[in-house]
Amino acid sequence: xxxxxxxxxxxxxxxxxxxxxxxxxxxxxxxxxxxxxxxxxxxxxxxxxxxxxxxxxxxxxxxxxxxxxxxxxxxxxxxxxxxxxxxxxxxxxxxxxxxxxxxxxxxxxxxxxxxxxxxxxxxxxxxxxxxxxxxxxxxxxxxxxxxxxxxxxxxxxxxxxxxxxxxxxxxxxxxxxxxxxxxxxxxxxxxxxxxxxxxxxxxxxxxxxxxxxxxxxxxxxxxxxxxxxxxxxxxxxxxxxxxxxxxxxxxxxxxxxxxxxxxxxxxxxxxxxxxxxxxxxxxxxxxxxxxxxxxxxxxxxxxxxxxxxxxxxxxxxxxxxxxxxxxxxxxxxxxxxxxxxxxxxxxxxxxxxxxxxxxxxxxxxxxxxxxxxxxxxxxxxxxxxxxxxxxxxxxxxxxxxxxxx
Amino acid sequence: xxxxxxxxxxxxxxxxxxxxxxxxxxxxxxxxxxxxxxxxxxxxxxxxxxxxxxxxxxxxxxxxxxxxxxxxxxxxxxxxxxxxxxxxxxxxxxxxxxxxxxxxxxxxxxxxxxxxxxxxxxxxxxxxxxxxxxxxxxxxxxxxxxxxxxxxxxxxxxxxxxxxxxxxxxxxxxxxxxxxxxxxxxxxxxxxxxxxxxxxxxxxxxxxxxxxxxxxxxxxxxxxxxxxxxxxxxxxxxxxxxxxxxxxxxxxxxxxxxxxxxxxxxxxxxxxxxxxxxxxxxxxxxxx
Numbered sequence: 242x243x244x245x246x247x248x249x250x251x252x253x254x255x256x257x258x259x260x261x262x263x264x265x266x267x268x269x270x271x272x273x274x275x276x277x278x279x280x281x282x283x284x285x286x287x288x289x290x291x292x293x294x295x296x297x298x299x300x301x302x303x304x305x306x307x308x309x310x311x312x313x314x315x316x317x318x319x320x321x322x323x324x325x326x327x328x329x330x331x332x333x334x335x336x337x338x339x340x341x342x343x344x345x346x347x348x349x350x351x352x353x354x355x356x357x358x359x360x361x362x363x364x365x366x367x368x369x370x371x372x373x374x375x376x377x378x379x380x381x382x383x384x385x386x387x388x389x390x391x392x393x394x395x396x397x398x399x400x401x402x403x404x405x406x407x408x409x410x411x412x413x414x415x416x417x418x419x420x421x422x423x424x425x426x427x428x429x430x431x432x433x434x435x436x437x438x439x440x441x442x443x444x445x446x447x448x449x450x451x452x453x454x455x456x457x458x459x460x461x462x463x464x465x466x467x468x469x470x471x472x473x474x475x476x477x478x479x480x481x482x483x484x485x486x487x488x489x490x491x492x493x494x495x496x497x498x499x500x501x502x503x504x505x506x507x508x509x510x511x512x513x514x515x516x517x518x519x520x521x522x523x524x525x526x527x528x529x530x531x532x533x534x535x536x537x538x539x540x541x542x543x544x545x546x547x548x549x550x551x552x553x554x555x556x557x558x559x560x561x562x563x564x565x566x567x568x569x570x571x572x573x574x575x576x577x578x579x580x581x582x583x584x585x586x587x588x589x590x591x592x593x594x595x596x597x598x599x600x601x602x603x604x605x606x607x608x609x610x611x612x613x614x615x616x617x618x619x620x621x622x623x624x625x626x627x628x629x630x631x632x633x634x635x636x637x638x639x640x641x642x643x644x645x646x
Numbered sequence: 647x648x649x650x651x652x653x654x655x656x657x658x659x660x661x662x663x664x665x666x667x668x669x670x671x672x673x674x675x676x677x678x679x680x681x682x683x684x685x686x687x688x689x690x691x692x693x694x695x696x697x698x699x700x701x702x703x704x705x706x707x708x709x710x711x712x713x714x715x716x717x718x719x720x721x722x723x724x725x726x727x728x729x730x731x732x733x734x735x736x737x738x739x740x741x742x743x744x745x746x747x748x749x750x751x752x753x754x755x756x757x758x759x760x761x762x763x764x765x766x767x768x769x770x771x772x773x774x775x776x777x778x779x780x781x782x783x784x785x786x787x788x789x790x791x792x793x794x795x796x797x798x799x800x801x802x803x804x805x806x807x808x809x810x811x812x813x814x815x816x817x818x819x820x821x822x823x824x825x826x827x828x829x830x831x832x833x834x835x836x837x838x839x840x841x842x843x844x845x846x847x848x849x850x851x852x853x854x855x856x857x858x859x860x861x862x863x864x865x866x867x868x869x870x871x872x873x874x875x876x877x878x879x880x881x882x883x884x885x886x887x888x889x890x891x892x893x894x895x896x897x898x899x900x901x902x903x904x905x906x907x908x909x910x911x912x913x914x915x916x917x918x919x920x921x922x923x924x925x926x927x928x929x930x931x932x933x934x
Contacts, residue, residue: 449780453899471855477853503764
């Protein structure tokens with residue numbers, strides 16, 4: 242056996258590094274997972290409840306004896322709403338931490354930054370937030386809802402109960418523009434029509450011109466896909482113009498950033514939204530979930546959004562696949578996930594669809610009343626049919642892109 | 647008919663908003679020649695001051711019109727004494743210092759107030775014009791903007807204090823030799839500019855919501871307005887607000903808010919190419 246210089250150096254480095262790398266691995270022999278969610282910066286309001294629900298799910302698994310006889314240990318990274326930190330941390334999670342799975346990403350931009358990286362490092366990846374659909378990647382699982390699931394139920398409801406003419410306001414980036422296309426598509430299917438679409442940069446704060454245009458166009462219903470701070474500006478100015486309650490407003494982004502809690506009832510009451518989860522979902526599973534959540538984080542813990550409940554589902558989906566596979570090996574877990582083990586989450590049953598790696602999930606329509614949502618209607622087992630139209634991972638397992646649909 | 651009226655009001659509102667966010671900068675940059683890149687953060691802090699004061703139970707009008715300018719004016723005074731006074735006449739240095747200050751203020755606001763939008767509801771209701779309904783608060787803002795400009799013009803042109811301020815800004819040594827204390831005049835003028843920025847922030851809080859990073863959206867517009875205005879800061883800013891506001895809101899209404907912003911920046915670029923000294927520099931040479 243002959244050693245060259247490089248091998249000797251590598252060997253030495255490995256020996257020297259062992260105490261640092263091996264310590265967490267041997268301490269009670271745990272399973273390493275990583276989470277990368279924005280806990281500060283502009284996306285903090287989305288990240289906080291997500292992080293809490295991740296903790297809750299991991300605690301539950303650890304307290305019930307862990308996975309494969311081991312405890313789960315989570316390495317948490319806060320990318321501070323910066324894409325650059327996302328790539329840096331996902332590289333670290335995959336290489337230095339050797340995480341079995343990474344849960345992470347809030348915006349579509351952050352997801353698209355780390356998804357290829359994690360594929361390359363062969364590290365399993367879960368993206369829980371709701372988004373515009375179309376990701377097709379065998380290494381990636383999306384547990385949040387897509388437009389087919391939410392817009393697909395909200396528009397027929399609106400056309401039936403509010404009227405046919407829809408006016409769309411959307412944030413001017415991929416989430417808003419792609420979702421707006423879906424609104425047009427589903428409006429047509431439901432027998433309605435989109436009479437105007439307007440896109441807004443994220444820093445626009447003055448909506449008075451738009452409010453005037455809406456009044457001139459006289460739509461039956463307004464669909465907002467705005468995101469973040471300016472979403473609230475719109476509602477404030479809408480109410481200040483005396484328009485609150487004059488034209489019904491529906492949305493599949495309102496509430497995701499706690500808009501319904503920050504705005505006053507006079508400004509927000511009556512807005513309809515559709516999500517895979519509302520805190521107000523009336524089921525024993527959700528009640529027990531919320532008791533545990535508030536027990537752990539206190540009565541004033543932030544409102545649990547769909548982003549957060551889908552993160553909770555993601556952790557449990559992964560855990561049951563690991564149990565089924567009897568290993569944390571990436572391919573074995575993917576294959577177990579592809580058998581579609583159902584998980585009864587707080588929002589209803591969630592089942593992973595093997596051909597898209599998205600979830601069939603229950604979707605609820607809620608109406609804002611006094612800082613909370615009243616659930617009006619629930620639609621069971623909505624399929625991610627938008628993504629399914631373009632993505633078939635059973636036929637093309639090597640696909641790794643996001644389709645624009 | 648009602649559409650026309652509403653559109654006209656819309657136009658005036660945009661002009662009023664632009665005028666409001668530029669006034670503080672017209673004093674600090676237009677008069678004092680201090681490139682204050684923290685102008686947007688002064689606005690932001692004014693917004694926070696108004697929101698917190700309102701939440702603490704202060705009457706909303708007092709919070710916006712008194713608490714916000716006082717708080718930011720005081721902060722401006724401290725900043726002038728600590729930093730700016732060492733840098734008069736050194737443009738690049740003030741630019742860097744205030745840029746750093748802007749980042750510092752954003753960081754502090756994020757740390758202490760959290761990075762989320764806070765806001766207060768507009769204190770006045772809607773107004774019905776024919777088939778349309780608009781926010782009457784917009785009109786209140788316009789009225790306040792006009793009053794502020796008139797007040798500032800009066801202060802600078804017709805009072806002794808204004809005369810001293812203008813004299814000091816034109817020739818510091820000469821003013822000093824005539825018995826004016828330039829250092830004091832600078833401090834007071836800077837604080838006044840800061841207070842006006844804070845007032846703008848307080849007044850805009852119900853319209854736009856307040857978030858630590860909101861200043862970024864305002865600082866460029868304010869600079870463009872003041873520079874386009876040219877040599878006479880108050881009159882110039884008022885006129886360029888009118889000009890740019892018309893362009894901005896026309897495109898807003900005809901096309902989209904994105905085009906409105908593009909048109910505003912493009913128009914300012916073209917104007918400055920044609921009139922490098924701004925509107926008042928070209929047409930009001932030597933006056934005001």
